[in-house]
Amino acid sequence: MRMVLLHSDFIEFEAVSKAIKTAPEAAKGKERIEECLVALMAIEKDDIDTQAISQNAVAEIVKHAQMVKARRLVLYPWVHLTQEPSSLDVAQKTLAAVSKEANKLVAEGFEIHEAPFGWYKSFNVKCKGHPLAELSRHIGGARKEEARTGKEKMFAKYCIGQKSPAESDALVVARNTASLVALLAVKSLYPKAFFGLAKSDKDGFSCDVEVGRALTPSDLQAVAREMANAAGSKLPIKLGPIGRQQALDAFKASGQKFYLEAAAEIESEVIMVAQANGHMFLLPGPFAPDTSGCGQFALREVGGAYWRNDSGQKQLQRISGTSYEKREQLDAYLKLMQEAEARDHKKLGRELELYMQSDLVGKGLPIWLPNGETIRQEVENLAIETERKYGYVRVKTPNLAKKELYVMSGHIPYYQESMYPEMKLDDGSYFLKAMNCPHHHLVYRHRPRSYRELPLRIAEYGTCYRNELSGTLSGLLRVRMLSMNDAHMYCSRGQIEQEFESVVKMVVDYYRIFGLKDYHFRLSLHDPANKEKYIDEPENWKFAEGVLRGILQKLHVNFVEAVGEAAFYGPKVDIQYKAVTGREETMSTIQLDFAAKTKFGLSYVDTEGKENREVYVIHRAPLSTHERFIAFLIEHYAGSFPVWLSPVQVAVVPLSVDQNEAAQGLAKRMLDSGIRAKADLRQEKMESKIKDAYAQKVPNIIVLGKQEIDAGTVSVRKRGNVQLRDIQQDKFISGLLEEIKLRK
Numbered sequence: 001m002r003m004v005l006l007h008s009d010f011i012e013f014e015a016v017s018k019a020i021k022t023a024p025e026a027a028k029g030k031e032r033i034e035e036c037l038v039a040l041m042a043i044e045k046d047d048i049d050t051q052a053i054s055q056n057a058v059a060e061i062v063k064h065a066q067m068v069k070a071r072r073l074v075l076y077p078w079v080h081l082t083q084e085p086s087s088l089d090v091a092q093k094t095l096a097a098v099s100k101e102a103n104k105l106v107a108e109g110f111e112i113h114e115a116p117f118g119w120y121k122s123f124n125v126k127c128k129g130h131p132l133a134e135l136s137r138h139i140g141g142a143r144k145e146e147a148r149t150g151k152e153k154m155f156a157k158y159c160i161g162q163k164s165p166a167e168s169d170a171l172v173v174a175r176n177t178a179s180l181v182a183l184l185a186v187k188s189l190y191p192k193a194f195f196g197l198a199k200s201d202k203d204g205f206s207c208d209v210e211v212g213r214a215l216t217p218s219d220l221q222a223v224a225r226e227m228a229n230a231a232g233s234k235l236p237i238k239l240g241p242i243g244r245q246q247a248l249d250a251f252k253a254s255g256q257k258f259y260l261e262a263a264a265e266i267e268s269e270v271i272m273v274a275q276a277n278g279h280m281f282l283l284p285g286p287f288a289p290d291t292s293g294c295g296q297f298a299l300r301e302v303g304g305a306y307w308r309n310d311s312g313q314k315q316l317q318r319i320s321g322t323s324y325e326k327r328e329q330l331d332a333y334l335k336l337m338q339e340a341e342a343r344d345h346k347k348l349g350r351e352l353e354l355y356m357q358s359d360l361v362g363k364g365l366p367i368w369l370p371n372g373e374t375i376r377q378e379v380e381n382l383a384i385e386t387e388r389k390y391g392y393v394r395v396k397t398p399n400l401a402k403k404e405l406y407v408m409s410g411h412i413p414y415y416q417e418s419m420y421p422e423m424k425l426d427d428g429s430y431f432l433k434a435m436n437c438p439h440h441h442l443v444y445r446h447r448p449r450s451y452r453e454l455p456l457r458i459a460e461y462g463t464c465y466r467n468e469l470s471g472t473l474s475g476l477l478r479v480r481m482l483s484m485n486d487a488h489m490y491c492s493r494g495q496i497e498q499e500f501e502s503v504v505k506m507v508v509d510y511y512r513i514f515g516l517k518d519y520h521f522r523l524s525l526h527d528p529a530n531k532e533k534y535i536d537e538p539e540n541w542k543f544a545e546g547v548l549r550g551i552l553q554k555l556h557v558n559f560v561e562a563v564g565e566a567a568f569y570g571p572k573v574d575i576q577y578k579a580v581t582g583r584e585e586t587m588s589t590i591q592l593d594f595a596a597k598t599k600f601g602l603s604y605v606d607t608e609g610k611e612n613r614e615v616y617v618i619h620r621a622p623l624s625t626h627e628r629f630i631a632f633l634i635e636h637y638a639g640s641f642p643v644w645l646s647p648v649q650v651a652v653v654p655l656s657v658d659q660n661e662a663a664q665g666l667a668k669r670m671l672d673s674g675i676r677a678k679a680d681l682r683q684e685k686m687e688s689k690i691k692d693a694y695a696q697k698v699p700n701i702i703v704l705g706k707q708e709i710d711a712g713t714v715s716v717r718k719r720g721n722v723q724l725r726d727i728q729q730d731k732f733i734s735g736l737l738e739e740i741k742l743r744k
């Protein structure tokens with residue numbers, strides 16, 4: 001939030017006309033407030049932490065009001081302070097929270113006045129013009145992208161009295177100590193080194209240094225050895241407050257230019273510093289009493305990092321590592337890291353040529369390469385096949401639609417900040433599709449429906465667009481365009497149970513095929529105490545939540561309940577998956593929706609020929625988005641996809657050039673029967689062709705020699721060191737086709 005505070009002789013304002021159609025009515029005529037502190041406020045795009053922002057804003061207003069001795073506070077929404085305003089919904093919500101917070105001050109003798117929101121206002125203000133009369137502030141809470149450029153955020157923890165409770169944790173002590181020991185090691189190896197900042201977190205620690213050149217992995221080893229020496233020497237560490245000026249003098253004398261700059265910006269008169277082996281460090285504590293308290297440590301990597309995280313500033317070297325109390329803990333962590341690295345979908349996606357990204361296309365818009373597209377297509381084929389069995393019908397809807405549709409669905413204004421900006425065409429405003437649901441509701445209601453048609457299950461391989469901040473995009477896990485096999489079921493109240501049950505079964509089926517085992521269901525319920533957050537249909541909530549719970553119990557699936565996690569329009573079942581790398585995420589959700597029937601006027605003609613408006617909608621996409629799901633699959637299989645998903649299912653390697661023709665013939669025969677086979681006819685040695693096929697994780701490698709050709713057989717190297725010798729070609733092909741068909 002941007003805020004400007006004006007200590008004024010008076011402010012006079014009048015609501016002239018509505019800037020926003022839905023703005024609440026405002027008082028008529030001029031309002032004049034004498035001797036006041038005016039707070040002009042603009043809510044910005046990233047202001048998502050309403051509670052923290054409103055509290056911080058009011059705290060700032062009060063602090064200033066007390067300084068200038070103002071008792072009358074004027075809250076004045078004024079969007080023009082920012083170039084990046086939030087959505088209307090967020091602005092309204094935040095301003096309401098500010099107002100609520102400010103009105104608590106009435107008890108303390110403050111008078112609160114508020115200018116209307118959503119109106120064009122004429123105003124006249126006479127600012128007092130003394131040194132404290134004008135002040136501009138940026139008020140933050142948790143933001144989408146953690147901006148670390150503000151000096152308060154960067155350096156505040158070096159002041160006294162800023163320790164958070166977590167800092168007393170033994171692990172944090174070890175990691176803080178390890179970063180200090182790393183700096184001591186750097187200083188002993190590079191006596192002219194400058195220290196930057198350091199931090200420790202749940203994964204480990206890092207510290208920045210400048211040594212006049214880029215550090216290499218072998219430098220890192222030297223640092224680690226030197227750290228072990230320093231730890232063995234048990235050098236005492238002293239942490240304590242010193243006067244700010246004394247710290248500045250010390251950093252100036254030792255030439256620590258970054259510390260000097262950081263310390264100069266700390267507003268406190270006393271600064272916390274650590275001292276060890278004759279050096280002074282600006283590091284967050286607490287520390288162990290001596291350097292041996294750095295725990296069992298390992299250095300992970302070194303890379304460039306800008307001072308203040310600002311690309312316009314000097315580049316330092318960031319050394320990162322981790323530390324644990326026990327050796328076994330460190331080993332376990334390192335193993336997990338190694339595993340995660342080997343399975344990283346970005347790394348494997350590149351090595352196996354699954355997808356690419358291009359600056360010319362933009363961030364968060366992966367381009368599927370032939371290998372990746374094959375996998376994507378196989379997943380989609382599975383979905384089409386399964387949905388056919390479960391009685392779904394498929395449709396195809398456009399990727400953009402008129403504004404009116406999304407107003408009707410409630411995406412505008414509630415979801416607008418996640419949508420792309422509107423496109424003004426000659427016949428109205430259009431938006432890129434944010435969700436498939438509104439489109440499917442139109443399919444449902446394009447003609448009257450009879451009870452005989454219910455449940456109607458409408459499926460689509462749909463593509464949706466989400467406006468994510470560029471800095472948050474990552475590989476396939478967070479993208480700007482999502483594809484999924486989406487579907488909506490339209491059913492009567494009496495059919496909810498069977499429909500929900502069939503979706504849960506479908507999820508279990510899918511997960512079994514992919515061999516995903518480490519998952520559980522989460523029944524997400526509404527919070528009856530929070531009336532504002534949920535649609536007001538208490539009967540339906542009670543009924544639907546009971547039905548969902550009953551289904552999960554009946555199917556004996558592993559599930560937990562979570563109050564307050566429901567969607568505003570109905571309860572849902574989330575499928576929580578724990579990846580091999582330890583990360584737990586919601587893989588897919590099944591949602592029940594009571595709101596669509598009213599918004600879209602959904603109904604059917606019942607057995608008695610009467611119109612029944614109780615149409616319930618179930619939203620489901622059990623395979624998540626293709627982007628996310630394939631990222632999971634890459635990690636899950638570590639790139640070694642089962643045969644049915646493998647981009648190349650068989651590699652045929654001729655023993656020598658003489659067998660090239662036969663190899664090509666065999667590959668063609670397999671291709672014709674529906675197997676993705678490829679003959680490697682490059683002029684490489686046979687051994688290197690086999691090596692390449694292994695590297696590409698091809699599940700079947702056939703080496704074809706004269707002997708096999710004469711006998712009409714093949715010898716196959718299957719994954720996991722399994723060798724099949726001299727099998728008849730026909731038998732191998734039919735066996736493989738069966739394996740593919742069964743998706744083993």
Ligand SMILES: [Zn+2]
Binds near residue numbers: 435488619620
């Ligand atoms: Zn939906």
